[in-house]
Amino acid sequence: MSTSSTADAAGLPRPADQVWTTFLSALEALPADARLLLLLHDVAGASIEELMPLLGLPAAECRQRLEAAHACLRAHARHLGAPPACP
Structure with missing residues (x-):
């Protein structure tokens, strides 16, 4: 019997896959500008100083x-069933 790489022997999603799916769903639910800021800073490693000219905002506003x-x-990660509204 063959199982997919994303499922365990019982055919259930592996916990790591569930975490990743939850994270991606939460990320997709963010407003586009918030998602861009988070990805540039947290994933791409852009500093606040590098983000300032891209966003046309002062450092304090970028941090906020x-x-x-x-x-x-x-x-969103905590409330995927009924995600809250975000600004």
Whole structure:
């Protein structure tokens, strides 16, 4: 009997795959600008100073928006059944 690489022997999703799917769903639920900021900073490693000219915002505003994006991502990850509204 063959099983997919994303399922265990019982055919259930592996926990790591469930976490990844939850993360991607939460990321997709973010507003586009929040998702872009989070990906540029957290994944691509862009600094606040590098983001400032891209976004046309001062450092404090970039930090505030990044904090809001993180909070929104956490909220969506906790409430995937009924995600909250994010600014």
